[in-house]
Amino acid sequence: MAITLFQMLVFPGFLFLSFFGLAAEYFDRKLHARLQNRVGPPWFQPLADFIKLVSKEDVIPEDANPRMFKMMPIFALTSTVTAFFYIPLWRHAGLYSFTGDLIVVLYLLTIPTLAFFLGGWYSTSLYSKIGAVRSITQLFAYEVPLFVSILSPALLADTWSLKGMTIFYAAHPWYWIFNLLGFFVSLVALLGKLEKVPFDIAEAETEIVAGTFTEYSGRLMGLFRLGLDVEAIVGSSLLAAVFLPFGLALPAGLGFVVYLAKVLFIIALLTLARTVFARLRIDQMMELCWRYIAPMAFLQLLIVLVIKGVFLK
């Protein structure tokens, strides 16, 4: 019992995840700054930002529904932390595992977007409402490609459980190469999920101030930001487990280092994307996702089916 609690709350659970999230945010910001020829923040900046936000007053708009307004940041944070328990990190299985946990993880990762929507909607500010509607519109653009591209490797492994997938890919170490297209698709989808440039349409600063987060302040804002940081880690961990399933049988210390490297690699790719692109318009994003990204995801599915049906018979 004590060990389970420790695993859930401290390592590799909530506390580790929070600090790793903040560290990854620093990595992202520093790399972004260096790519833009700036100096960038010191290493403790994300933590300092978080502490500052938490120590500030919460301002809740008069017309807002206070319960929903307060609940949404917690929803966003807890659902992502929960998803983290099922993802294999540096072993073949996560903390918990059962058949179908892949679907549950994907479902849990959708909840933050819904929390952004509801939080924005219930704060009743015009900017928040537009941001909320935009974030839910975005959801429809990237969620289908993400699901299809993540389910294809599972199809190849013939299992719906993440544990089964890692065991399968450990037995067939080079099969991950078949899923590279899916990796690319889910990277694009993850950019949309994390609302980063070019898909930061829902919080486009120059149009709608901060979108959903316009009315949020203090502790609640801090939780939302932590939730996003954690979501970045959980999303990258999921991608690492599904698309880069190697280094899982290594001894604990080395395996941990490989895991960190994989996650930071994915975060660096996301940072690179947000450095070299301009923000798209919502209609352009829809067009991009449905015209190019979704067909690519289905192509990945087709590749997997052909390989499975023809070559692996």
Place this chain on the structure above:
Amino acid sequence: MHKVMIPIGPQHPALKEPESFLIALKGEKITDFAVRLGYNHRGIEKACEERTYIQDIYLTERICGICSHTHSTAFVQAVEEIAGLAMPKRALYIRTIIGELERVHSHLLWLGVAAHEIGFDTLLMYTWRDREIVMDLLAAVTGNRVNYGINTIGGVRRDISPEQTKDILSGLKKLEERTKYYIDVATKETTIIKRLSNVGVLSKKNALSLGAVGPTARASGVDRDTRRDDPYAAYNEIDFKVITDDHCDVYGRTLVRCGELMESYKILRQALQNMPEGPLTVKAPRKIPAGEAVSRYEAPRGECMHYVRSNGTEKPERVKVRAPTLANVQCVAKMLEDRQLADLPIVIAAIDPCFSCTDRLVAVKEIGSRKRIMKWDELREYGIHWYQHQGVDFTELNKRLKRKMK
């Protein structure tokens, strides 16, 4: 989805100055648009009438933080015309050089702002870094990064030494190289093109009828540039092209500004090489003889106009300033027709607005309307009656107070 009204401003992250845009949205689509200016009225025209001509140079220089040389030159030119001064050639060349350096820094600034408005902060960081080169050059030549204080009536206050000429030339080389790179980025990067082309379309007909000026007009195919059409300073002796474009959209405006940057480098090189020797100033009288003059100047944002009327004293009788943004801001409503909310920031930014320079006060008397201008006493009387009507009456209290005071 039902209609919503969204205020963009007076305080909004997209806007660098306080101004207010009220837009009606249907979903993401803009259906109606209203501008409200006037948050930054500073009474500069009136203040000019209270000061001497020499003081006014520095005051007009502070109309704008970006095109400060524009306003002081336009003012000084008007005064010189009234006084009938024959200007020394070297001074005119130095004015041209500072004016073009100012155009370079203003256009680089605009490129960064435009990139920021479409969420492309990397280009913003790069252009503003390179803008420092030209800011340093301006600081080295005039002593200031903005508000250069180089103009005086009848000439300029500082000379450009041969070493400074060399510095400017080497700085230009770097800038030219970087500008070429930015042109490359702006014309080839897919997301930029997607966000800029076919956004904020202003046809040539509309540009002419709404009186657009500067790059906004030139990007709609209107071949109009004060530097060529009505040359001032040393522009009649310099060979340069007027950049026009017929994309008619924000992308075209970007191309025009980038092209103008390259032309500015050309102008600067010619001006620095052909600068004649000679005195910097001619003696100007303290009291300007009675008369009036209009002076035009091609600011980075478009044509700027100053009108000065003198009455033989040392203070002007009337100064009128028409900043280029005032001519361009009417076009914004046209450009935003049937566009989306996401296009609003870049369309506004594309005219390179400078709202605090634009704000002037005009009292319009509407004939037949029920509005009237009240004196303070009338307003007080009106207030007392209004509150009496609401049931709040201080007459008795006031009477008692008076008795007590006695």
